[in-house]
Amino acid sequence: MQTNKRINGIIIGLAGLILLILVGLVFYMFQGTTSASQAAQAQAAVDSLFTDESHNYLNPEYSKEKLATTQKQIKKVGFLDRSNYQSQVQQAEKLYQGLSDLDQVFEGNQIKDRGVAIPKLADLAVKVGVDQALLEQQSQNLEGIAQTGTGQDLKSLYQDVTNLIDAKAGVMEQVKALPEINDDFDSLSQAAQAVANFSDTYANYLKQGLYKDVQDQLNQYGQKVGQMIVEYPTALDQNPNLLDLLKNTPSLALGLKDSQYEKHLQVSLTFDDGPNDEFTPQLLDVMNKYGVKGTFFLMGAYVDEYPEMTKRIVDEGHYLGNHTYNHFDLHDLTDEEVKTQFEWTNMAIEEATGTRPKMYRMPFGGGGERVYNLMADSGMESILWNLDSLDWKTQDRDMIVEEVMNDLQEHSLILMHDTNQATVDAIDILIPKLQEMGYEFVSPLDIDFELRYFPE
Ligand SMILES: [Zn+2]
Incomplete structure (x- = not known):
């Protein structure tokens, strides 16, 4: 009986074991393997975390919720196949983490989106004076890349940022090393x-x-x-x-500051070749807006055409100059003709405004000592410039602003023209800049700079 009992026990134990193995087999068949449709769904869920099949680029809509949904889909897959999908998900998580970390470098600015990241980086690079050509090359390399970066791109972004920060630290050390x-x-x-x-x-x-x-x-x-x-x-x-x-x-x-040597910043804005009814009034409006006065070197022929605009210039407190009647090259004119060019213009201005100008400017700045001597008894002062805005040449707002800001001096007599829109737009940017720097807007007769004729 003892022996039978033992045998029974063994049989029961074996049966239990076999049952367990069977259950395990069934579980394995149903849970361990994956059907084609389950696999397709899981892969689709994983793919949705990226924008491309190679999983180089993270989907900009990547989120914790999207991640949870994907994890759910993966759990439906047989456990033997799960690790494959899990590692793909981990790749997405790594990319996301990398981009989030980069965000912190940029002080929380959203740069997960590649389209934002690159201009931001470019902006920062320009700010710290990174070589323009290099930057352009970089942007070209990145062109056509989807919104978010590959691990490789990320690495280079990090490197760029690190370089910028290192560069700044280096400059800081230099300033601290001053004697x-x-x-x-x-x-x-x-x-x-x-x-x-x-x-x-x-x-x-x-x-x-x-x-x-x-x-x-x-x-x-x-x-x-x-x-x-x-x-x-x-x-x-x-x-x-x-x-x-x-x-x-x-x-x-x-x-x-507050010493006798304090810098005294002066600027004279001068506009040649007007008046006209398109740009002259706009310039007057802009200058009025900032409460500054400029000088208009007028052509007599246009004064006769726009006497009311001429009067408006004077009425609003700006200064007038004579820029000859027809803007001929004075080299080509006889002494008499030169004088006539200026006299006709003075008459036109006097007729329009009741006043005669106290300044004149030679067309193209040309005529030299000969014209200066011819005009010595005119009661007018010859005015040239020390800063050519090149507005007549570039006709580009930003280039005019750049030219002026680059050439600015303590006493700047600036040559411009009220003949194009770019000058009007540039003036609207330049005046507040100059005001902020402490420039005083003065007549060319009051500025601490004198150039009566260019040597010829
Ligand atoms: Zn001119």
Whole structure:
């Protein structure tokens, strides 16, 4: 009986084991393998996380919800096949994490979308003065890439950002390495030179927001150096070059504030070849908006055509100049003809406004000493310029603005023309910029710059 019982026990145990194996087999057949339709659904769910079949680009609509839905689909797949789908999902999660991390580099700006990321990066690169050609090449490489990046692209984006940050850290180190400030004239002069060199070398960087703390550091240092130099009696009077250096280096110029050497910024806006009824009124409107006065060098022929526009210029407080009647090249005219060109114009202006202009400008700036001498008794002053906006040539708003800003001096007499829309648009940008910089808008007769004729 004992033996039978034991045998029974073994049989029951074996049966249980066989049952377990059978159940396991059934489970394996139903759960471990995957039907074709389950596989297709799971793959579709995984694919929906990307924009391309090779899974190089993350779907911009990738989200935690979308991820959860995909995970659900994968769970329906036989467990033996799951890891394949799981690893594809992990690829998506990695890409997402990478892009999110990059977002943080850009202080939370949304750059997951590739279309946003590249201009942002380009923008940042321009700000820190990265080579334009390189940047263009980079944009071309990225052209045609879907909204989000591949791991490879990400890597290079990271590298770019890292480089930008490293570059800035390097510049910051440079500014902190400026010589220690000692209160003796020679070392102060050397420190001033060091500031000027630094500003020169890093001019492109310092303009930009990313480098603001570098600029702050430089300003602090430069202001102190400037102030200490000003405190040396007569030092600047005896060192005009050093004074120029201080005036022309913004951070050093901070130290001149409230001293007798403080920079006195002046600008004269002059517009030739009008008046007309299209651009002249627009220019007047823009200048009125900012409350500044400009000078119009008028052609007599157009004054006769637009006497009311001529009167409006005077009525609104602007200055008038004589730019001859027909704008001939004065080299081609006899002495008598030159005088007639100016006299006819004065008559036209007087008829339209009741006043005679106090200035004249030679067409094309040409005529030289001969014309200057011919006009010596006219009671008018010859006015030329030290800054050609090239508006007549470029006829492009941004190029005009750039030309003026690049050539700007302490006393800038600017040549422009009220004959094209780009000038009007540029003036609308330039006036507030100049005002912000502290420029005073003056008549060419009051500016601290004199050029009566170009040597010929
Ligand atoms: Zn002209």
